[in-house]
Amino acid sequence: MLRYEVRMSPAATPVRRQLHTPPVDPSPFPHHPGSLLSASDLSLEGVSHILDRATALENMDPLLRDRILAKRRVALLFYESSTRTRTSFELAAKSLGADTALVSSLSSSIEKGESLKDTGLTLRALGAETIILRHNSSGAAWLLEAETRLPILNAGDGMHEHPTQALLDLRTILAHLRAGLTTVTAETLAGVTVMIVGDILHSRVARSNMLLLPRMGARVLLCGPKELLPELAAAAGPGITVERDLEAALRQSQVVMMLRIQAERLAGLQLDLDEYKAKYQLTGPRLATHAPRALVLHPGPIIRGLEITAGVADGSQSAILEQVRNGVAIRMAVVERALSAAPKQGGRA
């Protein structure tokens, strides 16, 4: 009889919303060495392996690549709508020859109130060998892994983490600042300052980058109004500093990472949109004056004319579309890793 055990404990679903919480290792997570739940799961050796495979897979003949995971089963479980992340993972899995099954909250038993646990166990029983999860609750990917013992790829959990985004951002930065290096060490990004601008408080993209980049020696500058960036964010980890003045931050940075602003969230915080734009919008003149050689990143979708002007988004410093392209390569590597890794001893029912 197919059985599964419930070994849930409070530690098993870390909802680490507060920026000042140090990134504890919520051992014994991940259970499965093929999982990617947090940017902090990966050793630098692990990061290097993914970067290396991303390049190898990207350059491989598509018909050969099609055999790597031929007929393996990959489930995509999306509780939030998504274009780029969902399509990116889906095309990555298909490129490797896998059969994919998409379950989204729009057309599934999720509506009937089935729990994440039961949906996950059902997908496993249907033959899914890995589950790519996007969920609106922080910690959901941990819960799903604890319940299914499958390799889980966190494609964004609430306001918590989005580790493949951090990896694709890293690949983009390395392509421009380190000639496409794929082997990283604790000094690889020494001397590089990456500024992140906007709604840091609610951003899983910011969080995953804050966990990943400083470990390679990068300095991270956080920039935004105090409503979106509490003072104690600076204590989030080593190498992380707050600089509220956009132009002062630009002058120090080699990489400018803009975050999407949700207008309705600003309104909720009683922040004035025009005032926000006056202080934090990345405009052509600002960029030309203060950081004329910096690389401009944005996880998308961008709102032209809000956090970034159309001119900057489309300009020669922008690597926004390159990020999207790197996303497919990184996700091929990450899906391959999920299905290649053997589970831990006793880690699987």
Place this chain on the structure above:
Amino acid sequence: MLRYEVRMSPAATPVRRQLHTPPVDPSPFPHHPGSLLSASDLSLEGVSHILDRATALENMDPLLRDRILAKRRVALLFYESSTRTRTSFELAAKSLGADTALVSSLSSSIEKGESLKDTGLTLRALGAETIILRHNSSGAAWLLEAETRLPILNAGDGMHEHPTQALLDLRTILAHLRAGLTTVTAETLAGVTVMIVGDILHSRVARSNMLLLPRMGARVLLCGPKELLPELAAAAGPGITVERDLEAALRQSQVVMMLRIQAERLAGLQLDLDEYKAKYQLTGPRLATHAPRALVLHPGPIIRGLEITAGVADGSQSAILEQVRNGVAIRMAVVERALSAAPKQGGRA
């Protein structure tokens, strides 16, 4: 010119909602020997063939299996949302190498008021060689077959039938009680009592099982309050009995099949949820006391804490996830059968 004839008659769309209606053979249905509309369509020889192929296909090398229906076209037409049935059929068809096309009520001309008939004829003209249909109206699969003359796989029609569910339930039962036997006769389940608990009245799962299991000698015990289980249900067929007391039923059963309860339906019937749970919820103590060796089944999605406790759902007697796994195997066999069978003489325009 591609033509089609309309030979609809009242008999062609049997809406057999009432439990006491004997399962009449609505000849000339199914037109197509590859169809699976009702659990009563299948001879025991036919059931054995499906069970046998399910095992063979499940054990086959995935790359060989991929050639069986290579590039054949399978349409999934879903008027109700579904995770497990839709994904199960979809992965089954893809595993055999077929190209699938999903049409769901959320993103299709269905919204524009196109009839089931026209949607079906369109799918056939698009090259679909079989249509897997889930529909909220009882009898819809018969109508679709009458109109398209394609092999139709009924993936649930209203409150009527869900024959692949009955087959996967059977496979699960045989695995546990008959050592995985794949050849069934009228005596195979002699001495086995299967109880079905809950909203029998509205359950297509119950109905298909009631049509299938007694033919192999099983006794079926129906259990639930009279609002969800009218007295005359006992007259539904040979081997079917009503036993309103859950614990008395448990003591007689080797298999306990729990059905999902929709809380809003109970409210509509002015049934008290707490009272329902007190009388019919499958709990650990009840199971341990009255049926400590019985197999626990549930078609899913389960609502933990309503019809079944989390402990029982996850417990060692539960074969709920095994049912899901068996669903993929059964559906591979059923899709293969749909595309292998030649249409009846004159059965196709």
Place this chain on the structure above:
Amino acid sequence: MLRYEVRMSPAATPVRRQLHTPPVDPSPFPHHPGSLLSASDLSLEGVSHILDRATALENMDPLLRDRILAKRRVALLFYESSTRTRTSFELAAKSLGADTALVSSLSSSIEKGESLKDTGLTLRALGAETIILRHNSSGAAWLLEAETRLPILNAGDGMHEHPTQALLDLRTILAHLRAGLTTVTAETLAGVTVMIVGDILHSRVARSNMLLLPRMGARVLLCGPKELLPELAAAAGPGITVERDLEAALRQSQVVMMLRIQAERLAGLQLDLDEYKAKYQLTGPRLATHAPRALVLHPGPIIRGLEITAGVADGSQSAILEQVRNGVAIRMAVVERALSAAPKQGGRA
């Protein structure tokens, strides 16, 4: 750095809603020779090539066909719901071995307000080599091509064009009136009158046919009340005439193309539904009396009992389902063409 330039100009997004506007060539469109934006993009040589490949691909062994675009990436971007067009393109692309990615407005960043431009550029960065677009705004396909420089297949833009529909209609007409000819000239349809009945004003199907059929010598008769068919439509191009009397039109026509009527649109125009049906519904007696040998077409979805009776839709003169079948063949040819054509010099960033 992956860069893209914005060369948008007012001419770049032709919103040619008015029927009397002559079809100007909005040079330099299409940028990409693999695009199919308008039925007027194609030379008669180009039309012949597509017809020829449609037949060749339709007759090809499915396993060989699977290699033609093996593992190429095709994106479907649908801002309106659709069964037949979406499924037709999707199955066509899969038949050629391509990996497809569907992005629909129901489950994507479109909801988050991302612009068509950014969604298109994202799909390109994800590896899409062509984008099949359905959009509710006239001219959207031109905009998408201008921004992405990819081959774009217009699967319907607002009230403007639907060129693959015109091609499949042509293939259907040639099959019946010209023995399946695939090489067309300016005289191929000489002597053939095609009447189009209904809501001409809002119909992209009518428009694309009006741009295509007269170039092969066909005469086009437009039929409908003045609210749905302004008098100046007759000036839309050579070979196009208005005939308001349905029966007079039938007597002159070899092909009768019915358009779907949206009841709510009639109400908005204060047109009485019963009066409309009395004057314009295609009924069995009308057809038998006035055009007993004419071919009946309809782009679907049909509303039985509104613009067409069930008897006519299912009758021996109807080629409605054949149109659907031809759609898959045409779209295989068009997708193949999109991925085969080299971009114009300098046409790609």
